[in-house]
Amino acid sequence: MIIYPKDINRSTLLQILSKGKCKVVFNKVDNTVRTMVCTLKPDFLPGKYESYPEKIQSSGENPEIIPVWDVEKGGWRSFKISKIIRVSTIDETEEKNNSDKKKKNIKKTFEERVLEQKKKTEENRVQAKQIIDKLRKEAEERRFNNG
DSSP: OEEOGGGOOHHHHHHHHHHSOEEEEEEOTTSOEEEEEEEOOGGGSOGGGTTHHHHHHHOOSOTTEEEEEETTTTEEEEEEGGGEEEEEEOOHHHHHHHHHHHHHHHHHHHHHHHHHHHHHHHHHHHHHHHHHHHHHHHHHHHHHHHO
């Protein structure tokens, strides 16, 4: 599910974040765009912060700022509601599929590197054999000419 700024308010956003992981695209203070995978779901928060989502909803802090747990960086981050470009929910199936794809790409990359290394090793072996053959031939010619 994708949510755009016109449909976002603090309570809706906190509710979505407390249900699972979300991908939030927003403008940072320096106006660069950032994509952050974040959550307020207690299952993903470090133990001492499990009750933190309720505190956020009832706190009297700046309602424009949303503190979240950045899943990829493993730390607390925040953003302003007014700076959000879009929010999309990440369901567990999608996340597992993405993880499986990454694993396949890593494995493929590793296999490609192994094949490249084998090819280079074979090329080096062939070059070494050619150099040895050339040196033997030169040595024979010198013996023949001197001999």
